[in-house]
Amino acid sequence: NAGVTQTPKFQVLKTGQSMTLQCAQDMNHEYMSWYRQDPGMGLRLIHYSVGAGITDQGEVPNGYNVSRSTTEDFPLRLLSAAPSQTSVYFCASSQDRENTGELFFGEGSRLTVL
Amino acid sequence: KQEVTQIPAALSVPEGENLVLNCSFTDSAIYNLQWFRQDPGKGLTSLLLIQSSQREQTSGRLNASLDKSSGRSTLYIAASQPGDSATYLCAALRAQKLVFGQGTRLTINP
Numbered sequence: 001n002a003g004v005t006q007t008p009k010f011q012v013l014k015t016g017q018s019m020t021l022q023c024a025q026d027m028n029h030e031y032m033s034w035y036r037q038d039p040g041m042g043l044r045l046i047h048y049s050v051g052a053g054i055t056d057q058g059e060v061p062n063g064y065n066v067s068r069s070t071t072e073d074f075p076l077r078l079l080s081a082a083p084s085q086t087s088v089y090f091c092a093s094s095q096d097r098e099n100t101g102e103l104f105f106g107e108g109s110r111l112t113v114l
Numbered sequence: 115k116q117e118v119t120q121i122p123a124a125l126s127v128p129e130g131e132n133l134v135l136n137c138s139f140t141d142s143a144i145y146n147l148q149w150f151r152q153d154p155g156k157g158l159t160s161l162l163l164i165q166s167s168q169r170e171q172t173s174g175r176l177n178a179s180l181d182k183s184s185g186r187s188t189l190y191i192a193a194s195q196p197g198d199s200a201t202y203l204c205a206a207l208r209a210q211k212l213v214f215g216q217g218t219r220l221t222i223n224p
Contacts, residue, residue, distance in 0.1 A: 105157035
């Protein structure tokens with residue numbers, strides 16, 4: 001009963017390095033999304049996908065890339081990390097492409113950029 | 115642009131009290147509203163989801179109401195327990211996107 005799985009849970013990067021945060025769900029959900037959570041800012045939507053091969057931007061997409069080659073996986077790529085990207089990142093999924101049902105979250109990935 | 119506000123930012127009450135958490139949103143054309151719970155260092159767990167056509171939803175000691183016309187939702191917790199201590203967030207859905215409030219950090223004192 002895995003639900004939404006995120007890896008890694010913790011990561012430290014140097015400015016300019018690249019990395020990928022992994023997200024996988026085993027519930028056959030069509031909708032997947034990435035949020036970042038920062039003190040005083042709440043959760044903000046980075047990118048989302050309504051199905052394999054379809055992605056779109058959220059509120060704060062700059063500096064991040066996504067792709068959705070399968071229903072199960074939705075990785076988030078940081079191409080050139082910046083200290084402003086220090087945050088806790090959450091992946092979430094919902095059953096239908098309109099995201100009208102319950103949203104299921106992963107446990108989060110804490111990223112520090114030095 | 116949808117904005118979601120939660121007041122107060124933090125709340126501390128003694129065990130056993132009934133309490134209300136508030137959520138307001140600026141765009142009333144929402145599809146639904148969800149309430150979530152977040153424990154420290156953890157992800158969010160959905161508590162209640164209210165469709166735009168509904169007025170309230172109940173689950174155990176939790177009751178959430180929705181008034182689209184006034185742009186408000188409330189989460190009522192009955193007979194609070196120390197295990198209810200967590201951050202509670204509301205989120206409004208429109209056009210496939212959920213917009214979150216910043217949450218209310220709730221502490222229930224034994």
